[in-house]
Structure formats: C-alpha cells, structure tokens
Amino acid sequence: MFKISISIISVLILLLAIYSATIVSIDYFGDENSKLPEPRHDMRMFHEPSPEIRKNEIELEKEYRKNEVSREISQIDSMLKNIENKNYESVKTDLEQERLRIQNDLDLDIKRMDLDMLRMHP
Numbered sequence: 001m002f003k004i005s006i007s008i009i010s011v012l013i014l015l016l017a018i019y020s021a022t023i024v025s026i027d028y029f030g031d032e033n034s035k036l037p038e039p040r041h042d043m044r045m046f047h048e049p050s051p052e053i054r055k056n057e058i059e060l061e062k063e064y065r066k067n068e069v070s071r072e073i074s075q076i077d078s079m080l081k082n083i084e085n086k087n088y089e090s091v092k093t094d095l096e097q098e099r100l101r102i103q104n105d106l107d108l109d110i111k112r113m114d115l116d117m118l119r120m121h122p
Contacts (some may be wrong), residue, residue: 075094082090 050060075098077093079094082094
C-alpha cells in the first residue's frame, strides 16, 4: 500500500511538473512574445564608438585638416617669396624639412594601419 501511494504521488508530481512547464512555455512563447524584438539602432559592435564620439572625431579631423592646409599654403607662399628674392638656400632647407615631415607622416600612417589591423585580428 505504501509503494502504491508513493507511485501515485510521484505520478501526480510528474503531471504537475508537465502542466506547469506547459503553462510557463505558453506564457513565455505567447503571442506578444512570439514576435522578434525590434532591431535597435543604437546597438553597435563593442569596438564601434557611439555616433556622438564619431561625430566629434570627424569634427576634430576636419579642424586639423583645415589647419594643416592653411599651414601648407603659408609655407608655399614663403617659398615663393624666397624664390622671388633669389634666396635659394632658404628654399632648399624648406624643401628638405618638408620632405622629412612627409616621410614622418608616412611612417606614422603605416604604423597606424598596422595597429588597426592588429585590433581587427587579435
């Protein structure tokens, strides 16, 4: 008699577990939750900066480029004045300095690209 009552209780517990699992799954997978969630536009990969940060970076880059262009224009104007005054030694030194600056910029750009590639493929 004891074994039969334990068997009946076990079957009832099993039925109760199946029933509660069914209720929970119906609630979880019901009509309102069956829809796929809306894609969030602010979801980004972990390495992508937020749009505000990216906008600020672009503004800084733009300002830097403007300053760089105005500096190069003034340097060219200075070279033209030196050529008009036949001051060729000064033009020569300016051109050598410009060559070194371009070479350094190129080296830095190559190093930056290498670092970017390392970040992409760790």
